[in-house]
Amino acid sequence: MLSVSYIKDNKDIVITGLLKKKFKQAEESIEKVLSLDEGRRTTQKRLDDLLAEQNVASKQIGQLMKEGRREEAEAAKARVSDLKSESKELGERLQQYSDELTQLLYTIPNVPHERVPEGNGADDNIEVDNGGSKPALGADALPHWELIKEYDLIDFELGIKITGAGFPVYKGKGARLQRALINFFLDEALAAGYTEFTPPLLVNEASGYGTGQLPDKEGQMYHATADNLYLIPTAEVPITNLFRDVILQESELPVKCVGYTPCFRREAGSWGAHVRGLNRLHQFDKVEIVQITKPEDSYAVLEDMRQHATGLLKKLELPYRAIILCGGDIGFTTALTYDLEVWSAAQERWLEVSSVSNFETYQSNRLRLRYKPEEGKGNLPAHTLNGSALALPRIMAALLENNQTPEGIRIPKALQPYCGFEMITKG
Structure with missing residues (x-):
């Protein structure tokens, strides 16, 4: 299948090539690929940020308990719990983006070489x-x-x-x-x-x-x-x-x-x-x-x-x-x-x-x-x-x-x- 990076770097070439292959959904499919990829990347970044925050908060809990700051430790635990819940939702959303993108890419033909002549049959x-x-x-x-x-x-x-x-x-x-x-x-x-x-x-x-x-x-x-x-x-x-x-x-x-x-x-x-x-x-x-x-x-x-x-x-x-x-x-x-x-x-x-x-x-x-x-x-x-x-x-x-x-x-x-x-x- 075509790679997303190739599609992003060669969008116009890809669409023109797919139209040469008489793939009528060329522009629509490529735009959807780019939209799904953007959604996937945005979700991945948000998930990475949450996981990093969760990691920091988890480390703070032990330190706060050691210092006897129980109230703050409990607040940190609650925050970690919220982060885990949100991270799980983001992970599921990320998987949905990835699955939908992969299935869409499976339906898009290869781009013909420049030597392939125009023609209908x-x-x-x-x-x-x-x-x-x-x-x-x-x-x-x-x-x-x-x-x-x-x-x-x-x-x-x-x-x-x-x-x-x-x-x-x-x-x-x-x-x-x-x-x-x-x-x-x-x-x-x-x-x-x-x-x-x-x-x-x-x-x-x-x-x-x-x-x-x-x-x-x-x-x-x-x-x-x-x-x-x-x-x-x-x-x-x-x-x-x-x-x-x-x-x-x-x-x-x-x-x-x-x-x-x-x-x-x-x-x-x-x-x-x-x-x-x-x-x-x-x-x-x-x-x-x-x-x-x-x-x-x-x-x-x-x-x-x-x-x-x-x-x-x-x-x-x-x-x-x-x-x-x-x-x-x-x-x-x-x-x-x-x-x-x-x-x-x-x-x-x-x-x-x-x-x-x-x-x-x-x-x-x-x-x-x-x-x-x-x-x-x-x-x-x-x-x-x-x-x-x-x-x-x-x-x-x-x-x-x-x-x-x-x-x-x-x-x-x-x-x-x-x-x-x-x-x-x-x-």
């Missing part, structure tokens, strides 16, 4: 990179949801039987291709210096607040209400929360983590042709990379993470483009986000397969994640970043569609050692 995003050639398919080319039936790779009906829509069952070479992609992505991350983690698939409420899924995305997460635990929407949540309430040494930075997990999203309200097949699921697999850096390094790290994800697409021989999200399309918690998309030849449209984001100090403030500089005093908030490297369903959709031939579906060379086969054929 996806049509206003800006392409910054592209590569690969779109394949020319024949007139009889099939979309992936038809290919998976023809080659018996995924069974959506079995998933509906077992769980419900959006929970596919991978089978045969479909399951092997899925596993091959996971291992390929993990090995590439390990070669790039990331440390692998296998985190829990459920997180507590504090973890959801730590990375910003709560309260913003509460309705999009599956909630196990009996234990108040949430199924993770992405490995970003448990992996970044490994460092909640942690103070890192500057020499430990950057921290580079990677993890594979299933991801769970309710995707409430999603319907239509654009969600057919693997295009949008309630459960899907993803490899996530996370970094923790010094603030001055974070945007260079963001570019490195984008290039890492782009390199995977190149090795998979998939046509891709990278776009920078505009103010109206960027996420609640992020300061700057790149989306990577691959060309789906049979559907003739771009499919998002990765978001690579810099959160600056927004998550670290929530997580109370700090690092200790080698020089200077005090601890400083680190910058957190994460990215999909990569999300599997749409990658598989594009691989199947783009590589279909009369003989079968060709497997890219980089994946062949992981799959154990070069072609998916019928039967």
